[in-house]
Amino acid sequence: MAKAIMVQGTMSNAGKSLIAAALCRIFRQDGYRVAPFKSQNMALNSFITKEGLEMGRAQVVQAQAAGVEPSVSMNPILLKPTGDSVSQVIVNGEVLGNFSAQEYFAMKQSLVPEIRKAYRRLAEDADIIVIEGAGSPAEINLKDHDIVNMGMARLAGAPVLLAGDIDRGGVFAQLYGTVMLLDEEERPYIKGLIINKFRGDRSILTPGLKQLEGLTGKPVFGVIPYLKIDIDDEDSLSERLTGTEGLTQGSLARTVPEQADPLMPEYVRHQSLVEIDVIRLPRLSNFTDFSQLARIPGVCLRYVGSIREFGQPDIVILPGTKSTVADLLWLRESGLEVLIKKAAAQGRAVIGICGGYQMLGETLRDPDGVETGEGGLPQLVRGIGLLPVDTIFLPEKTRTQVRGEILSPAKGFDALKGRRIEGYEIHMGRSVIREGSGAEPFARLHAQTGGYSREKEDGCTAGTVCGTYVHGIFDADDLAWRLAESAVEKKGLRLTERAVLSQEAYRERQYDLLAASVRQNLDMEAVYRMLEEGV
Structure with a gap:
């Protein structure tokens, strides 16, 4: 032993x-x-194993450091808070249920x-x-x-x-x-x-x-x-969430094209080329989805939690959340929803990941009280309305590793079409594109869970707005670089540097x-x- x-x-x-x-x-x-x-781990940052089981990301990081495949045996109990005193309890990668702190304290000895x-x-x-x-x-x-x-x-x-x-x-x-x-x-x-x-x-x-x-x-x-x-950090105490990420100092450069407006001020070194605002939702999950973006020279990535912090981003990202309905209502009350819609109307890219994708749709329904059973939240909520998508929450959680290709990137990001993606899904809901809307599915995926596999379409794209259920999407291939490069080219500029190491080597x-x-x-x-x- x-x-x-x-x-x-x-x-x-x-x-x-x-x-x-x-x-x-x-x-x-x-x-x-x-x-x-x-x-026992308490975190909203989780990972799906090859078997389709859920575990905390801290033990994934440690497994990578040890050079071994992540396994739920490394984290048999995962608690994912859904509110101030309620958590979803996951045992050996499977959801046991939602329990109050008192209920869990009374039962945890049975998990020994x-x-x-x-x-x-x-x-x-x-x-x-x-x-x-x-x-x-x-x-x-x-x-x-x-x-x-x-x-x-x-x-x-x-x-x-x-x-x-x-x-x-x-x-x-x-x-x-x-x-x-x-x-x-x-x-x-x-x-x-x-x-x-x-x-x-x-x-x-x-x-x-x-x-x-x-x-x-x-x-x-x-x-x-x-x-x-x-x-990668694990939880909401991460310093990454309290400021600006990205290499905005050092060997960065902007290049003015030859046909640039002569009145355009000359760009200088040490300035960012691409500004990305990630909305810091109260129950933000899997913020490590964006680590690869922040590592690109020229990218300035901010976590924004109020209208005062919202700048003039080239890209707005709505990340995953453990409580989509509650965080959507917070987004509305905080005034950030208005700014996101304004950014989309100005032709800026808006990307939703998992719960963020659900928020961007037209409606969110929860007939079984999967999300809204706690705290008296409404079972039918109007979405932000930037994607013609309707979401219904289901009792069974989708947990699977996926790989595939992008079918329809957001407008202005054509270089992403056909690009390979891979990652994993963790969500309790299904989203359907409205017929006759003219919107396209974002990606075609091959989902693998245990010995079972299937092909399916994922997400939605309409104009400069797109959404997907795939976590870790920017980790594969050079997708993060291509996204940043496309955003820069829309300004008539270009990125001058690129990371030498692959993500794995880095x-x-x-x-x-x-x-x-x-x-x-x-x-x-x-x-x-x-x-x-x-x-």
Whole structure:
């Protein structure tokens, strides 16, 4: 059976996921078979496996770092919030149902056998399992029946590294308080402490590190610097959602064509060529769909959550959401719906992904209360009306990996026609184009779920507006580049630079950079001793 090591944190977003990913890559580099594991994850960013099962993206990232195929055994329980106190509970990749926080707390012990079985499946084939905790192990109101922090450490017999986030302040209090709030029988599981996201001169920390070790009786294994690594984040705490993405500084250039209006101001270096506004919906899901766009030199990608932030984008994207109806009503109340319709009327491209695609249609119906059963939302809602599409929500969730080609790109983006796409669908609904509307399906797809496959049409295109159910659509081939290139050409300009590495090569390089930095700043000899000695 595999040896286990666990990464816990003093709080959410302390860096557990990335440290776990780094360890997965380091152990793989050192010749071991590695698998990531998180018994319970809460996130709206999810992924569909080849078997058509749903899991959290953090464990997908860690599996990629480990060089193994993502499996739901790596994340047997996934919670997807649908409101402030209700979540969809997914067990072994299948939807169990929607439960309130109190209902789930009462039932979660019954899920321990599923956690055990998933862990054992991984342990049969791996040399090392890197386990990630959730939130903090010192949430004293949640410690009873814990299945993801110390409860999981006990189940796996895993020694624990405890990480604190110095960037948010109070890291010594974080680490000391967490250790002291643990029960006497839990503290021995903590074998080492990590200071994460440090900026500055490490020598200044030395007196504090020694005092912390004296107070807690736990050695500090490392001080990991604040890393500029481009690896997909998982949840709404991501810094990507609070500002502008894209390489708007450095080796960017705009080129004025020879026949340009002589009064046109000369474009200078360090300016963006393409501006993309992604609407930051309250229940935004799978925002990693747009990571590849933000990596293109010349692209400025913003997450927009209010009318004040909405600029003059070349492209507007309505992303996926866990609660389409609620977020559509928010969009209407916030005033952003008016700006999106205005952008479309001006001939700007508007793209909807999954729930965003559903919003762009004429109507959304929910006769079974799939989405609107909680919170008293209306079962029939008017859509934004930019696509002649009607959507009906269905109880059964569509979960499948897909590949195919674009049939009808948005007007002005003809270079995308026939381009290969691939990704995955996660949605509870079916959208139908109105007969006689003149609109065209966006793509033709080959859907593969387990041993079953079929051909189907997807999405809708009408003028400069299009929508699709496919997540990850911009990751395949050079679709993101072609989209940006077409947007630039509409201005009579051209992109002058292109990424040299493929997406896969770029991703692998980022994992290697992450591993190199963590290896340099973490006492790996002590980590390996942890593995050998256990608890």
